Amino acid sequence: MTASKKFERRALRSVKRAASQMEVGRARSGDVMAPTACGHCGKVLDGASHREGHRPKPGHLCVCTGCGGFNLFGSDLQLSALQDDDVRAMGEDYFAEMSVLRSMIRGMRPS
Numbered sequence: 001m002t003a004s005k006k007f008e009r010r011a012l013r014s015v016k017r018a019a020s021q022m023e024v025g026r027a028r029s030g031d032v033m034a035p036t037a038c039g040h041c042g043k044v045l046d047g048a049s050h051r052e053g054h055r056p057k058p059g060h061l062c063v064c065t066g067c068g069g070f071n072l073f074g075s076d077l078q079l080s081a082l083q084d085d086d087v088r089a090m091g092e093d094y095f096a097e098m099s100v101l102r103s104m105i106r107g108m109r110p111s
């Protein structure tokens, strides 16, 4: 097995573990998060999931369920688009995990 394949498998295991710990949230009466648009595709997102709950905080990364694009929650919890290099700067392992998550989201989209 190549080193990159091992890295990919490790990242996938990590994402699956994180996903199993997530609380999947859906906004009800605005108690989860105020609707905010993806900085890439404009889809309005009104719910979030995170391994520590589903209430986003400023500085959290968001992977859009519409396009898989990376976004950052700002101080007002509005989203701004991030590029791959922005996420890579947060750490190669983190970038690998988020890339696997993005691929999973893109794979779930209806064609």
Ligand SMILES: [Zn+2]
Residues within 6 Å of the ligand: 038, 039, 040, 041, 042, 043, 064, 065, 066, 067, 068, 069
């Ligand atoms: Zn999007």
